[in-house]
Amino acid sequence: MEKAEIGLIGLGTMGSNLALNIAEKGHRIAVFNRTASKTDAFVENAGALKGRIVPCKSLAELADAIRPPRPVIIMVLAGKPVDEQIAALRDELSANDIIIDAGNANFHDTVRRFTELQGSGLTFIGMGVSGGEEGARHGPSIMVGGTQESWTRVEDVLTAISAKYKGEPCAAWLGPDGAGHFVKTIHNGIEYADMQMIAEIYGILRDGLAMAPKEIAPVFAGWNEGRLNSYLIEITAKVLEADDAETGKPVVDIILDRAGQKGTGKWSVIEAQQLGIPATAIEAAVAARVLSSFKAERLAAEKAYGTLEVERISGAKDALLKDLELALFAGKIAAYAQGFAVMEGASKEFGWNLPMPTIARIWRAGCIIRSQFLDTIAEAFGKSGGKGNLLMAPAFITMMKEAHPSLRRIVARAAEAGLPVPALSSALAYFDAYRQGRGTSNMIQAQRDFFGAHGFERIDAEGAFHGPWGMEQG
Ligand code: NDP
Secondary structure, eight states: OOOBSEEEEOOSHHHHHHHHHHHHTTOOEEEEOSSHHHHHHHHHTTGGGGGGEEEOSSHHHHHHHBOSSOEEEEOSOSSHHHHHHHHHHHTTOOTTOEEEEOSOOOHHHHHHHHHHHTTSSOEEEEEEEESHHHHHHHOOEEEEESOHHHHHHHHHHHHHHSOEETTEESEEEEESTTHHHHHHHHHHHHHHHHHHHHHHHHHIIIIISOOOHHHHHHHHHHHTTTTTOBHHHHHHHHHHHOBOTTTOSBHHHHSOSOOOOOSHHHHHHHHHHHHTOOOHHHHHHHHHHHHHTOHHHHHHHHHHHOOOOOOOOOSOHHHHHHHHHHHHHHHHHHHHHHHHHHHHHHHHHHTOOOOHHHHHHHTSSSSTTOBHHHHHHHHHHHHHTTOSOGGGSHHHHHHHHHHHHHHHHHHHHHHHHTOOOHHHHHHHHHHHHHTOSSOSHHHHHHHHHHHHOOOBOOSSSSSOBOOTHHHHHO
């Protein structure tokens, strides 16, 4: 029988859709799932693609069905199941075969797995996949970390199944070991910030301007035609349009204000902190999700403090809406600047040499944060080679100069109205601190020297100095 080009373990939501995508692009694929009945059902429902799918009842069968060197995608739940699958696969694979973890792994696990497989003859790829179920089926964004040789073996399949932006595939090799999963993690961190800032603007429209979902929907739909054009803005408009079949009410109004998370946002923040790179908008977004889950506590606090006795946000509506659009855009610029800065820090720390223009390019389609904006970033990084903070790219200086006054006004008005905008205000604070030539850390230096004799630097002389406080203390 003709050998399959690639194998896949795990026919859950992502795995089954990826497998169909691979088969649809003309590649024969061998599949295995822990629960065998799922494999049967999957093949049964594969329709015209059935002929390119080789169902396997064991890992030995799977290994035997693939053309060597054999690439095998593992698409099971992240964590222990991945280690278990790798351990089981090791016995069935041989030299130069490639194990690909395509789940949402913590990049530290990917580096560990990569190292553990070194010397075994097998190679390991950590592959970030974004785009959800729909992306997996019709074209995700694919971020690959591993050896370049292993990428060469799978490049054809992965570029074929990836999303395309104006014909360019949204799949790329980004660097060794954990590079792909790290980039996917930061993608998700940025996604948290994007989503949170959209939710904050929705909150201002709902609570500050007393607009109903059906009135807010066209606002987002309109923004989607302009500089904010993106998948997340598009779906926000659609969410606001939708009615609940049971009650007839807008769906968004009957959804509990409590959002879950799986951990990639938190990992982004932890890594940013470890690397010493501020990612405050992402951090605020993760914290906002955590706070959202304290529903009972928030209700009790509302009772204890009451709601603010302030007027709703007023003024010429068109001007306000323009301000909101630009505020969201400015917040977005700051959040992306932070995300890319974290990746630049990691690239230096781990010696990955991450290609920032390529990362921006493969995020332009397929993934959840896909947008026109990423094309602008790709262009700016293309000119700068992807070095330095995005806020310093000439095109972004121009855009931010236009947009930050709106962010300032919106954050101020939201604060006065008692409307929480943690991600937008963190973005603004980051921008203001970043652009302030003389900040206030002279005071921090002085305090540290006062209580800990840490010394300080002077503006007018080289070296370390101490203040006169010891003498005063006597
Ligand atoms: P599902 O829950 O739909 O499927 C899970 C799959 O993992 C099933 O095939 C299941 O097999 C298998 N599995 C679970 N535990 C084990 C185990 N101990 N040993 C062997 N197989 C096991 O998950 P998803 O497809 O949504 O997610 C898969 C991965 O993709 C995760 O890492 C997720 O974070 C990531 N991801 C998910 C996205 C999404 O939008 N859903 C987007 C991007 C990445 P069985 O049928 O036998 O239970």
